[in-house]
Amino acid sequence: MTPQRPPSTGSTESEAWPSAPTFGTSGASRVSHGRPPPGGRYLQRPVDRPAKSFPVAWLLSLILGLYGADRFYLGRWKSGLVKLLTFGGFFIWYLVDLILLTLGQLNDSSGRRIRPTAPFVWPSRIVSGAVVAGFLGVFALSATAEDAAPPAPDVAAVEQSSLEDAAQEAPQPAAGPADVPTTELASTPEVETPAEGTALAVLAGLEQKDRGEKAGYDRDTFGWREDLDRNGCDTRNDVLRRDLHTITLKAGTQGCVVLRGILESPYSGDTVDFDRANSTIDIDHVVSLSDAWQTGASTWDEQRRHEFANDPLNLLAVESSLNRQKGDGDAATWLPPKKDYRCEYVSRQVAVKDKYDLWVKPAEAEAIERVLSDCEGFLAITGENPWPVTGDGDVVATESEPTKEPAPTQEAEPAPTKAPEPAPAPAPAPAKDPVPATKDPAPVKKDPAPAPAPAPAPVKKDPPPAPKQDDSSGSAYYKNCDAVRAAGAAPIHRGDPGYAKHLDRDGDGVGCE
Structure with a gap:
């Protein structure tokens, strides 16, 4: 039995029966070309994206999580940008993301x-647990240190309040309390006091003044090398016996005079051989006599003055070249080349x-303080x-x-003497008128010719005086x-072998400058 169709309303059969396929087309084709769904859009099936890799996300969170790299990788750009700007949310966000990612x-x-x-x-x-525990431990230690440290602002407040209380208790002038310089007291910087017993503490107790006048200075007034301790030795040989090693003494001097020895120089660190016959070692006054x-x-x-010049505390055996280089300089103008000894x-x-209650110049004090700051805590000597x-x-x-044989001196040859000139013959007597000879004339007695003068004895010249010897070096x-320059000894200093006052006209202790 054929089903009855609904009455026609002027539309085609295909329109009256939407479920019926159009002739020549399939049902699937009809469905795809039918009317759009409500809203005018076709529904599309979502496309599956590949899942994010856990190892990559975890490594980014562990290493670059403070910069939001893990959230950028997961596609969460906004929160990643905030995490970047806040440096991982001040470490808190970084730790939270690391824990959540580790737990899935x-x-x-x-x-x-x-x-x-x-x-x-x-x-x-x-790994994540160790990182989180480490951060928490650091936070805990920093918090404990802050709690243990005394609050500096509170101490300042107590000091300020005590100053204000003292100012209020003191009688105030008519101008009022506004004249009390409380702000100046609060802004005064603290001065560090050097530890007691150190060289810096002793330096701080010395008076500072400008250099005085040099007028009237004469090195000889200090009596350098005097035997003040009456041990039979001069000061130079006393210092040599103290500062040299492997010493050879001169016989017959009661163990006083040093002939040879070896010096380990404190100023340069070099090893210097000493020989009294040709000395290259001086005795340096650490604080020079002129200074x-x-x-x-x-x-x-x-x-x-004599006690100062011969004080063993102020005397050191050093190379002559360094002693001359130093001159009368202080710490502001000269320091030993060996830095470990400064x-x-x-x-x-x-x-x-x-x-000796001597003062220091400002530049000298500054130089000494600068040196001692590199060896903080150096004890005073x-x-x-x-x-x-x-x-x-x-x-x-x-x-x-050993005695030096003097150089042989040649005696001067006597000057040649001239042979004595013969005495001149006597002039003939004037002729007289002939006298008739009555008697034979008496024979005339002639004086004998004078004997020739004896040749002068040869003049013997005295040999030139032997060179003067310095009792310290010979x-x-x-x-x-x-003569000093010809010997290569210029400039020559007082105390050096061969020094004499006629070589040092200005009396400053340095000759032939």
């Missing part, structure tokens, strides 16, 4: 969970000036640094000093500065 509780931009995969589950949890004169010694009496050098200067008794020291031998005496 973090989603990507599509809402899918990023879950740990098989080989990375426990390694990621162990002492200009910083207070000009008012001393003779006894105190702290002891300036400390010894401070000790000497403190012992308090010992006298005495020399050994006569005959003591690192003595290995006692010998007689070097030759120089007649003038030309």
Whole structure:
């Protein structure tokens, strides 16, 4: 039985029966070309995107999580940008994301969970736990340190309040409390006080003044090399026996005079051989005599000047070249080339000036403080640094000093003498008129000719005087500065072999400059 169709309304059969396929087309074709669904859009099936990799996301969160790299990778750009600008949310956001990602509780931009995969589950949890524990430990230690430190603002407030209370208790002038300079007291910087017993503390106690006048200075007034301790030796040989080793003493001097030895120079660190016959070693006054004169010694009496010049605390055996290089300079103009010795050098200067109440110049004090700042806590020198008794020291031998044979002097040949000239013959007597001879004339007696003068004895010239010997080195005496320069000894300093006053006209201790 054929079903009845609904009445026609002027439409085609295909329109009246939408379920019926059009002739020549399939049902699928009809459905695809039918009317659009409500809203005018066709429904599309979502396309599946590949899931994010857990190892990549975890490594980014661990290493670059402070910069939001893990959230950028998961497609969460806005929160990643905020995390970048806040430096991982001040570490808190960084730690939270690391924990959530390790536990598989973090989603990507599509809402899918990023879950740990098989080989990375426990390694990621162990590493993440260690990182989180480390951060928490650092936070805890910093918080404990801040709690233990005394609050500086509170101390300042207490000091300020005590100053204000003292100002209120004191009688105030009519101008009122506004004149109290409380702000100036609060802004005064604190001055660090050097530790007691250090060289810096002794330096801080010295008076600072400008250099005084050098007028009237004469090195001879200090009595350098005097035997003040009455041990039979001059000061130079006392210092040599103290500072040299492998010493050979001169026989017959009661163990006093040093012939040879070896010096380990404190100024340069070099090893210097000493030979009395040709000395290259000087005795240096650590605080020079000229510097002492200009910083207070000009008012001393003779006894105190002699004590200063021969004080073992102020004397060191050094190379002659370095002693001349130093001159009368202080720490502001000269320091030993061996840097390891500079702290002891300036400390010894401070000790000497403190012992004799000498002042320091401002530039000198600044230079000493700068040196001592590199050896903080260097203790002040308090010992006298005495020399050994006569005959003591690192003595290995006692010998007689070899005597130098004087150079042979040629006697001057006598000047040739001229043969005596014969006496002139007497002039003939004038002729007389002939007298008739009555008798034979008496014979005339002639005076004998004078004997020739004897030849003068040859003049024997005295040999030239032997050169003067310096009792400290045995070097030759120089007649003038030309002789000093010819010997290569210019400039020559007071105390050097061959020094004499006629070579140092200005009396500053340095001749033939």
